[in-house]
Structures are given as structure tokens and as C-alpha cells.
Amino acid sequence: MHPCRRSNNKLRKADGNMESISPPEYDQLEAYQLEDWPLRPWILAAMLAAAGLLIHLFSDGGDTEAPARVAAAVAVGFGGIAAAFTLNEHRRVEAAIFSAIVGLVMGGVAWHIVRMDEHLAGQEFAFAAGVFFSVLAVPLFQAGFHRTRFATPYRLTHTHVWADAISGGGAVAFTAISWLMLLLLDGLFGIVGIDLLGDLMGEGWFGWSWSGAALGAALGLIRNNLKILVVLQNVVMLVLGLLAVPLGIALIIFLVALIASGGQALWEATDSATPILLTCAVGCFVLANATIRDSEGERSTNIVLRIASLILVAGIFPLTLFAAISIGIRINQHGLSPERIWSLIAIIIACAYGLAYWVALALGRKDGWSHRVRHANLHLAATTCIVALLLAIPLLDFGKISAKNQVARLDAGTVTLEEFDFAALRWEFGDAGRQALARLTRREGDVAQLAQAALEDTERYRFDRARQGGSPANIAYDFEDPELRGWVAAYLEREPWECAPICVVLDLGMEAERRHVAIVRADSVRHVRFRDDGVPYPPPPPQILPSPAATIAPGDVEIRDYSGRQIFIDGQPVGAPFE
Known part of the structure; x- marks a missing residue:
């Protein structure tokens, strides 16, 4: 009998606890999974070089309009990468089938996105879900999850x-270095008048093929030395474990400060609060798992690290819960949008991890909780992989759900007519948003007029000009100078995102013989200087503000003397003083 099959038979009798597998049995299984294959670098180099060439041919040198071509290119790319990570001397057929499935899934998602461009909202998030599915599926397949399912050893996964x-990071770095080498050689050959390399690098087919070959060769060589990588992995986890201590201390300080404020900070935070909280939760997840390692025998005996890992494991759920509260506040303030629905899904998944960790702490007690965390990781990874696959498939139209919610808010008076974002229905919610606008045009009064104006817009992000007699409705000026207004309007026509969804423009007078204005949004300030011919000078980066409001009015914005001049919103100074 094949040694792998003997190991798998023993695995099926295991209860999922890594400690239930004796070291010799585990070593035998690990040796099979991580064994060297001399032909691997050559096979992967040829395979990914061919994949790169096919991607170039299918994309037709950059054609992204044909759904079938894009789908084929994406399928070849993702299928090739999946094969590069999973191809094994003893599992060629299984690896080929798995890679084909990954390629078909990603190709199908890409085909649907291109075909339904502008018709469905949030398609980029569906593609990201497909990528997430692929990233989770690869290590699960490598660990033999399709054979042993939840009896798969956590350590192997x-x-x-x-x-x-x-290995992926190292291969990408090698590919970048290989391109630097080509540039250096091109310069060297250029000294003697040989331009062959420069001409080749200008060809799309060569770039894709060279990158694929370099990536495949590096990946093959690195994966032939995975035993060394396992040692490196231990070093990396030891180093990451050191970060667990300061992060644990910072987490305690944050939670205490937030609870002491009664949660007011969540109300006053900007939209950045949710991604920051989620990112911190992910950091806690990574560092906590780096400290608890693969088994109890490998955990550090340092009491400080053990306490830090306990704090991080316990802190994931509060962070994700506060992220849920934060996104709930935004939804209550501004309603649903496809982006917020996707954020909500990500938060739900993160909360599931945090809650599972709390259950592990409650049931495991003392040191037993770390085994339960590892057990939960495997179950959650498999479940999340399936959820990501379902989200990548277009089963639900989040644009339709969001449009229905926004119209309901308008009907209920939750949002005023002046604040209602007709342009978002036109451009951001897909066909469902435009259908909602069409229904609004059948109403009476200003609602029908504004809906019709938004529906007739032919340029994305064009300002709604129906409310102020030809002046963009989302621009409020604190000055009357028609010439300066025209300069600002022309500038914002070219840079419409500077005034989305609404802004106030302040005339700050002359500065070095140039007209100085400030374009104030609820979340940023942009300073622009105009020459006497109305041409703006390149402005500096916007100043991010702490205000959580989405809309502002002229009465909310003022200029006060404060070591120079400074902009205020609702009486509060924002940004830095200027002049």
C-alpha cells in the first residue's frame, strides 16, 4: 500500500486533534506532502511561461471588452497559479482537476463581471471573493482536506x-529581480549598440512569458526546499510573537478608553473606523495564531507571550463587534449601498471567528483553549471558503437591495430630498438603481424632476444641475464672483470626486498673485490656486478631517483667525491652519 494511503487511513480514525497522531505517523505524512521533485522548477517554468503567453493572446494585448477573452485569460492565470502551488509528483491528476476547477470558477466570475459591466453593482467585490476562495482552497487541497475533511491535521494545513x-512572496521578489537584471543587461548591450533585449521587453508576449517563466522557476525551486521554509516559518512566527505583546497592551488601552467613553468614539469616527477595526482584528488573528503555533508542545513557555496570546484571542470579538456597530451607524445614517453590504458580510465572517474564539476560551479553560482555537480555525477556514465561493457566484443583487433601501428611506423621510443621492442610484447601484430612478420619475414634483435629471445624465459623476438654475447642486459657494465660480466649476467638472457628495467652496483671497480657494468636504479640504487665466496650479494632497458628517452646508463652514487662518465645520477647527 502507498505510504500516503496508510497515513490517510490513520487520519480518518483521528478526531482532528493534532496530538492524537503520533510523531512518526505525522512525519511520514509530512514527508510525502513536502518531498522534493527535481523536475518541478522546469515544469512550472514551462507551464507558467505558456500560461503567460496564453494570457497575452487571450487579452489581445489589453482588450478587456470581450467577456470570453477576459474569462479565458483569468482562467488560465488562476488555474496556472493553482497548479504551480499544488502540482505534486504523486498527485498530478488531482492537482490538474483542482486547478481546472479554480480556473473555471475565476474565469466564470470574470466573464460575468465583464458581461454585466455597469449592469450590476459591486462586481469588483465578487471578484475579490473569488480570489479569497482560491487563496483558502489551495492550502486546504494541499493538506488533503478533500480526502480527510475535518480530520485533516491542523499542523499540516x-x-x-x-x-x-x-514561497509566493519569494517567487514574486525573484521575478522582480529578473526584470531588473534584464534592464541592466539591456543597458550593457546598449553600450555596444545591441537593442535586442530592449525590443523584446517592449513586446507584450515576451513580458508575460518571461514573468511566467521566472515566477514558475523560482516557485519550483523554493517549493523543493519546503523543509527549509518550515524552519523559516518557525523563525517568522517567533518574530511575530514578539509583536503580540505591544499589540495586546494597545488593545487593552483601546478597549478601556472606548468603554470609558461610552462608545461615543464610534459615533464621532469617520468611515475609516470600520476598516481600521477590522484590520486590527486581522492583526490579532495573525499574531495570536503565531504565538499558539501548531501544537501545545511548540507553544512558547514564556508567560508574557502566553498572556499576550490570550489577550489577542479574546480581543478579536470585541474589535469585530465594534466594527459591526460602526458599520451599523453608517447604514443608519446613510442607508445601504453595495459597498456597505460587502463590508457587513466581511464583518459577519470576522465576528464568527471572534465568537468561535470566545467559545474556545470558555470551554478550553487555562491552556486547553489553544487546541480548540486550532480546531475552530480549520472549520472556519473551510466554511469561509464555501461562503466566498457562493459570494463570487452572482446569486444576489446587492444593488437592488441597496436601491430599495434608499428609496424606502426617502419615502419614510429618513433622508431629505436635498440630501438624497440620485446620482448614486444612476451610477453606483447598477440596473436596479436606474430602474428605481425610472419609478421615481413617475412621481410628482421635485422628486420626479430630480430623478429624471439624474436618469438622463450620460457622464459618470456629472453634477446634478437641476436644483440651482444651472449651477451644480452639490457645490455651495461663500462668494459671488462669477468668474471665480466658473473657474471652480470647470475644475470640479474635471475632478468631480473632489466635491462628492457635496462641498463648500471658500474664497481665501489672493496668494502670490493667485486666487486661493478651499474646497471643503465633510472628510477633506483641498486648496487650489488659480492663475489669472483660470488655470489651477497642482494642489497639495487633501487634508483628512475627523468629521463623520456626509453632507455640509455653507452655514457649517467658516473662517476664523487661528495662527493664520483655519477652516471650521460646525464651529470646530479642522485641518491645519494655512497662510
Whole structure:
């Protein structure tokens, strides 16, 4: 009998606890999974070079309009990368089938996105869900999850996750270095008048093929030394474990300060609060798992690190819960949008991890909780992989859900007519948003007029000009100078995102013989200087403000003397003083 099959038979009898597998049995299974294959670098180099060439041919040198071509290019790319990570001397057929499935899934998602461009909202998030499915599926397949399912050893799965990350990063770095080498050689040959390399690098087919070959060769060589990577993985986790201590201390300070404020900080925070909280939760997840390692025998005996890992594991759920509260506040203030629905889904998944960790702490007690966390990781990874696959498939139209919610808010008076974003229905919610606008045009009064104006817009992000007699409705001026207004309007026509969804323009007078204005949004300030011919000088980056409001009016914005001049919103100074 094949040694792998003997190992798998023993695995099926295991209860999922890594400690239930004796070291010799585990070593035998790990040796099979991580064994060297001399032909691997050559096979992967040829395979990914061919994949790169096919991607170039299918994309027709950059054609992104044909759904079938884009789908084929994406399928070849993702299928090739999946094969590069999973191809094994003893599992060629299984790896080929798995890679084909990954390629078909991603190709199908890409085909649907291109075909339904502008018809469905949030398609980029569906593609991201497909990528997330692929990233989770690869290590699960490498660990043999399709054979042993939830009896798969956690240590093997965790090893493949880190090995994939390290080998993938190393291969990408090698590919970049290989291009630097080509540039250097091109310069060297250029000295003697040989332009062959420069001409080749200008060809799209060569770029894709060279990158694929370099990536495949590097990936093959690195994966032939995975035993060294496992040692490197241990070093990386030791180093990351050191970060667990300061992050744990910072987490305690944050939670205490937030609770002491009664949660007011969440109300006063900007839209950035949700991604920051989620990012911190992910950091806690990574560092906590780096400290608890693959088994109890490998955990650090340092009491400080053990306490830090306990704090991080316990802190994930509060962070994700506060992220849920934060996104709930935004939804209550501004209603649903496809982006907020996707954010909500991500938060739900994160909360599931945090809650599972709390259950592990409650049931495990003392040191037993770390085994339960590892057990939960495997179940959650498999479940999240399936959820990501379902989200990548267009089962639900989040644009339709969001449009229905926004119209309901308008009907209920939750949002005023002046604040209602007709342009978002036109451009951001897909066909469902435009259908909602069409229904609004059948109403009476200003609602029908504004809906019709938005529906007739032919340029994305064009300002709604129906409310102020030809002046963009989302621009409020604190001055009357028609010439300066015209300069600002022309500037914002070219840079419409500077005044989305609404802004107030302040005349700050002359500065070095140039007209100085400030374009104030609820979340940023942009200073623009105009020459006497109305041409703006390149403005500096916007100043991010702490205000959570989405809309502002002229009465909310003022200029006060404060070591120079400074902009205020609702009586509060924002940004830095200028002049």
C-alpha cells in the first residue's frame, strides 16, 4: 500500500486533534506532502511561461471588452497559479482537476463581471471573493482536506498556509529581480549598440512569458526546499510573537478608553473606523495564531507571550463587534449601498471567528483553549471558503437591495430630498438603481424632476444641475464672483470626486498673485490656486478631517483667525491652519 494511503487511513480514525497522531505517523505524512521533485522548477517554468503567453493572446494585448477573452485569460492565470502551488509528483491528476476547477470558477466570475459591466453593482467585490476562495482552497487541497475533511491535521494545513505565503512572496521578489537584471543587461548591450533585449521587453508576449517563466522557476525551486521554509516559518512566527505583546497592551488601552467613553468614539469616527477595526482584528488573528503555533508542545513557555496570546484571542470579538456597530451607524445614517453590504458580510465572517474564539476560551479553560482555537480555525477556514465561493457566484443583487433601501428611506423621510443621492442610484447601484430612478420619475414634483435629471445624465459623476438654475447642486459657494465660480466649476467638472457628495467652496483671497480657494468636504479640504487665466496650479494632497458628517452646508463652514487662518465645520477647527 502507498505510504500516503496508510497515513490517510490513520487520519480518518483521528478526531482532528493534532496530538492524537503520533510523531512518526505525522512525519511520514509530512514527508510525502513536502518531498522534493527535481523536475518541478522546469515544469512550472514551462507551464507558467505558456500560461503567460496564453494570457497575452487571450487579452489581445489589453482588450478587456470581450467577456470570453477576459474569462479565458483569468482562467488560465488562476488555474496556472493553482497548479504551480499544488502540482505534486504523486498527485498530478488531482492537482490538474483542482486547478481546472479554480480556473473555471475565476474565469466564470470574470466573464460575468465583464458581461454585466455597469449592469450590476459591486462586481469588483465578487471578484475579490473569488480570489479569497482560491487563496483558502489551495492550502486546504494541499493538506488533503478533500480526502480527510475535518480530520485533516491542523499542523499540516497551517504549514501549507505559511509555506505558500513565503514561497509566493519569494517567487514574486525573484521575478522582480529578473526584470531588473534584464534592464541592466539591456543597458550593457546598449553600450555596444545591441537593442535586442530592449525590443523584446517592449513586446507584450515576451513580458508575460518571461514573468511566467521566472515566477514558475523560482516557485519550483523554493517549493523543493519546503523543509527549509518550515524552519523559516518557525523563525517568522517567533518574530511575530514578539509583536503580540505591544499589540495586546494597545488593545487593552483601546478597549478601556472606548468603554470609558461610552462608545461615543464610534459615533464621532469617520468611515475609516470600520476598516481600521477590522484590520486590527486581522492583526490579532495573525499574531495570536503565531504565538499558539501548531501544537501545545511548540507553544512558547514564556508567560508574557502566553498572556499576550490570550489577550489577542479574546480581543478579536470585541474589535469585530465594534466594527459591526460602526458599520451599523453608517447604514443608519446613510442607508445601504453595495459597498456597505460587502463590508457587513466581511464583518459577519470576522465576528464568527471572534465568537468561535470566545467559545474556545470558555470551554478550553487555562491552556486547553489553544487546541480548540486550532480546531475552530480549520472549520472556519473551510466554511469561509464555501461562503466566498457562493459570494463570487452572482446569486444576489446587492444593488437592488441597496436601491430599495434608499428609496424606502426617502419615502419614510429618513433622508431629505436635498440630501438624497440620485446620482448614486444612476451610477453606483447598477440596473436596479436606474430602474428605481425610472419609478421615481413617475412621481410628482421635485422628486420626479430630480430623478429624471439624474436618469438622463450620460457622464459618470456629472453634477446634478437641476436644483440651482444651472449651477451644480452639490457645490455651495461663500462668494459671488462669477468668474471665480466658473473657474471652480470647470475644475470640479474635471475632478468631480473632489466635491462628492457635496462641498463648500471658500474664497481665501489672493496668494502670490493667485486666487486661493478651499474646497471643503465633510472628510477633506483641498486648496487650489488659480492663475489669472483660470488655470489651477497642482494642489497639495487633501487634508483628512475627523468629521463623520456626509453632507455640509455653507452655514457649517467658516473662517476664523487661528495662527493664520483655519477652516471650521460646525464651529470646530479642522485641518491645519494655512497662510
